[in-house]
Amino acid sequence: MYYDLVTELIGLVKLYEKESPNNGQDVYIFGQWLNEHLQKNGARTLEEPEWEGKSKGRSADSVINTSLVHLFRYAKLQAKSAIIDTEFSTPDDFIYLITLMSFGSMSKTALIKMNVHEKSAGIQIVNRLIKSGLVEQTGHSGDKRNKIIHITPKGTELLNQNMQNIRIATRNVTEPLTYQEKMDLIRLLSKLEDFHESKALV
Structure with missing residues (x-):
């Protein structure tokens, strides 16, 4: 049994409850919070992807x-x-x-x-x-x-x-996308759409 891991996880859940009391018991939202929490505290994040032309200065945009x-x-x-x-x-x-x-x-x-x-x-x-x-x-x-x-x-x-x-x-x-990847993609695309829609209304 991973007792140390379970103990650490319980501590993180308590912290999540304290910092985000209105988010409820949604595992996906907790996962987002955990990812942001770990990044803020210096945890190793996913490696930056490679793409064609990157070494020659092609931008992510x-x-x-x-x-x-x-x-x-x-x-x-x-x-x-x-x-x-x-x-x-x-x-x-x-x-x-x-x-x-x-x-x-x-x-x-x-x-x-x-x-x-x-x-x-x-x-x-x-x-x-x-x-x-x-x-x-x-x-x-x-x-x-x-x-x-x-x-x-x-x-x-x-x-x-x-x-x-x-x-x-x-x-x-x-x-090819998993359910979790689809949820992440919806979140990112919605952010882009909301931004451009608000600009179009100005």
């Missing part, structure tokens, strides 16, 4: 930006494979429908903004979905110029019919 662009393209290829032989013209079609199904009807402006599209590109997608009968628009009660977009029964049915293929394509993008 460059690597991250390139990886995000590449991953977007990989995700797009997976999404295209999921809509072969369907009524969807592009992956954006089902992404807009998923947004409406998940968050409910919303203004055309809000729908386009939520999917981070330029207005002209977003309007083309919405108009294509309207023409296909997958969504419909109605006038906003307070502002007739701002249209509210609703998913139609046809849109819901088409989305449900293809959801399994969409889920498979989504899993393929994150295939």
